[in-house]
Amino acid sequence: MTDAQATLPETPNSNEATDQQLKAKRKKALSLVALLFAIVLVLFLIWKFVFNNTVTTDNAYVGAETASITSMVTGQVAEVFTSDTKQVKKGDLLVQIDPRDAEITVAQAQAELLKAQRQFKQTQANSSSLSSQIYVSSDAIQSATAQVAKAKADLAKAQDDYNRRVQLSSSGAISKEELSTSKASVNTAKAVLDVAQAGLAQAKSSQKAAQSNLEANEALIRGANEQSTPDVLVAQAKLKQALLDLERTQIKAPLDGVVTRRNIQVGQRVSPGTSLMMIVPENQLYVDANFKESQLEKVRAGQKVTLTSDLYGDSVEYTGTIVGFSGGTGAAFALIPAQNATGNWIKVVQRLPVRIQLDPKELEKHPLRVGLSMEAKVDLKSK
Incomplete structure (x- = not known):
């Protein structure tokens, strides 16, 4: 009985100790889980706000506008x-x-220019000559007019003499021979008048022709000088072209x-x-960095880029600026573009070329060559 009495009161105490131990273990486990959750949350926040501000690619190559x-x-x-x-x-x-061929062409163009300038001077001289011809033709018209007037007077006198002789011939006062001579004088006077009138008409025609030639000649040089006439301008253009070809x-x-x-x-x-x-050009190089489409959500023109080259290693860094994006992915502009409409379609992450302008001063210190590989890291926080 003594042993039974001794063991009976110890059972509740043992159970309580066990419960306390379980509670302590449970509390410790919960504390450990909370600590792990806090650590994960802190790591996520650090990654979100510190390490998630850049995107990187090593699919980048140096290019240039050659x-x-x-x-x-x-x-x-x-x-x-x-x-x-x-x-x-x-x-x-x-x-x-x-x-030598170009020099000969220049000499020919210079000769054509001199010829055109002399032709302009000749055209100006022709205007003066035609003006003089008009004055001379005016004098000729006056002289021909006087000849016509004289011929008309002679014809009138011959006609009067003939009329009187006709009246006298009926009475037999003059002979038939004298009458015939008088009639011949009338015909001669008519012929002289016709010649005088023809001379007047010719003088007037000559004056009109001289005036027409003068107007045509003046049209060629009106409002122009030796350097601005069309023929001279054409010759000058040919000379400029010849000099340009020589250069x-x-x-x-x-x-x-x-x-x-x-x-x-x-x-x-x-x-x-x-x-x-x-x-x-060594100092006007750029980099085409091919980023995955999943990396481009926050990438914008104007953001700063840090680049390293396989030529110099990580010891040399270049500073670049994003200046633009390609109009399509590399697959879209491939010689044989992918046909995704077929039944054997497999999704492939596409890459879009991003143009990065390099700093000329850095290129002077560490020159690059077209086609070299680069690694580009974009700072998404920069603007």
């Missing part, structure tokens, strides 16, 4: 002053085309850069449009 050097004239290459990998400055002479026989660099893809040799004959070489 200059294609072509010939603008026809001729034979006399000398080439550059080669691949050589750096040139804007205005440097690259290729010399034989200028184009010297092909010069349009910008600073590096020569590449030179495919011209001395003695080769070129024509307008012949590609000679290319020049890649």
Whole structure:
């Protein structure tokens, strides 16, 4: 009984101890879960507000607006002053085309210009000559008018003499021979009058012709001078074109850069449009970064970009600015675009090229080349 009495009061105390232990363990577990939840929440907030402010891609490559050097004239290459990998400055002479044909064309254009200027002077002189002819024709008209008046008077006198002789011939006072002579005088006077009238008409016609020629001549030079007449302007334009073609026989660099893809040799004959070489500008490079479509939600033009190149490694960083987005994905502009309307469609995450402009000063310190790989990190908080 003693043992039973001793064990009976110990059972409730043991159960209470067990419950307290379970409660302590449960409380400890709940505290641990709460701590883990708090840690996860803090990590999420840190990722959300600290590490979720950038998007990165290593699918980026250096590009440039290259200059294609072509010939603008026809001729034979006399000398080439550059080669691949050589750096040139804007205005440097690259290729010399034989200028002799162009020089001959310039001489011909100069001669045509002088000829046109002399023709203008001759036209001015013709105006003076035609004006003098008009004055002379006026005197000729006056003289012819006087001749007509004299011929009319002579005809009237001859007609009166003939009429009197006709009256006298009926009485036999004059002979038939004298009457015939008088009639012949009348006919002669009529003929002289006709000649005088024809001379007057010719003088008037000559005056009208001179006036027409003067008006036509004046129309050619009216409102113009030796430098503005149409023929002179055409000749000047031809001379300018000839001088421009002569200037184009010297092909010069349009910008600073590096020569590449030179495919011209001395003695080769070129024509307008012949590609000679290319020049890649070193300080006007950009990067086309191909981001996934899921990364572009917050990417905007004007945001700052940090870039590194495989050429220099992580020790050299470039600062760039987003200047624009491509009008379509790479797949959309592929030579053979994907046909997603087929039954074998599988969704593929697309990439959109983003144009990033590089800082010219940084490019001077660490030059890049077209086609090099880059890694781009966009700061989404920048504007």
